[in-house]
Amino acid sequence: MEKRMNIFDMFLEGARKGWDIAIHSLLPNVIMAFTIIKFFQVTGILKFIGIIFAPVMGIFGLPGEAITVNLTAVMSQAGAIGVLAGLISNGSIDVRQVTIILPSVFAAGGILQNIGRVLGTSGVNTRYYGVLVGVTLLNGILALIIMSILTKIFY
Numbered sequence: 162m163e164k165r166m167n168i169f170d171m172f173l174e175g176a177r178k179g180w181d182i183a184i185h186s187l188l189p190n191v192i193m194a195f196t197i198i199k200f201f202q203v204t205g206i207l208k209f210i211g212i213i214f215a216p217v218m219g220i221f222g223l224p225g226e227a228i229t230v231n232l233t234a235v236m237s238q239a240g241a242i243g244v245l246a247g248l249i250s251n252g253s254i255d256v257r258q259v260t261i262i263l264p265s266v267f268a269a270g271g272i273l274q275n276i277g278r279v280l281g282t283s284g285v286n287t288r289y290y291g292v293l294v295g296v297t298l299l300n301g302i303l304a305l306i307i308m309s310i311l312t313k314i315f316y
Contacts, residue, residue, distance in 0.1 A: 207226055245263070
């Protein structure tokens with residue numbers, strides 16, 4: 162017979178699991194991403210990326226360097242937040258631009274993780290992966306468009 166847990170024990174168990182996820186999954190991704198952006202900044206790679214992607218990201222009112230947030234988001238939302246923190250700390254991106262890009266991270270972030278953790282374990286036929294990934298990427302682009310319009314109206 163299974164022992165019933167009281168609400169206090171359930172809370173503590175959930176808090177322990179949350180702590181483990183934060184320490185073993187989220188924090189390493191954020192630190193790694195923050196470090197990569199600092200490396201890119203010091204070596205000049207970030208400036209180069211900014212020049213190459215300025216025309217594309219400029220459509221949304223973002224500097225070219227902001228593409229690093231979206232590219233990282235494909236792998237990990239937490240990593241993308243680390244990249245965003247790095248861009249904020251070095252002055253590459255401002256608060257208005259964070260407002261534009263952050264919803265796209267949540268709308269399209271973690272695609273690769275979702276394929277492995279959600280689609281793979283739920284038994285979704287692999288032939289649908291492309292469509293599902295495409296819809297996710299479209300959501301991210303739509304978030305960029307909508308937020309760039311809204312920030313023009315309200316900022």
